[in-house]
Amino acid sequence: MRLPLTFFLCLCSAVQAETVVATRTIRAQQIISADAVRLDPAQVPGAYDSLEKVIGLEALYAVYPGRALMVGTVAEPAVIDRNQVVEIIYNQGGLRIATEGRALGRGAVGDRIRVMNVSSRTTLFGTIAEDGTVLVAQ
Known part of the structure; x- marks a missing residue:
């Protein structure tokens, strides 16, 4: 055919x-x-x-x-901009430490960025959470 x-x-x-x-x-x-x-x-x-x-x-x-x-x-749209003041949270077992930090980069939820602890001037890496906090771990 x-x-x-x-x-x-x-x-x-x-x-x-x-x-x-x-x-x-x-x-x-x-x-x-x-x-x-x-x-x-x-x-x-x-x-x-x-x-x-x-x-x-x-x-x-x-x-x-x-x-x-x-x-x-x-x-994805960024939720944290560079130099923005953010809350840094460390959770390990039953211990929870929250402190103020400054973002050294910008990113969206789930991105890893560098943040600086304002009180100790220590630079850390963390993951951006949905609420705009940065979760750090060892």
Whole structure:
């Protein structure tokens, strides 16, 4: 059985992928909103193909209008900024120590950052918790 050529052409055009592109300049550390991106019918390898995957995330680098949003240019929004005063928490068994610290980097929930204990000036590594505290361990 032979299929008509028009059926084959329609089938090929139906599998065409789309790419997420910026509609305006998205600055670094800016949250991507729905009006900042759109779907373009072109396929760009390594670019996002769904608006849902990028809306609400934070741009790591500046993206200019008409440019595709590549994988690795967006991440979860940061909850701690550099030099921000944070609460450092150490939990071990039944012992809980909480003190004031200063973030030496910025990051999102789950990221490991360096923090400085304000009272002792000791630099520690910790993981950012959902409530914005930094959890440290030995």
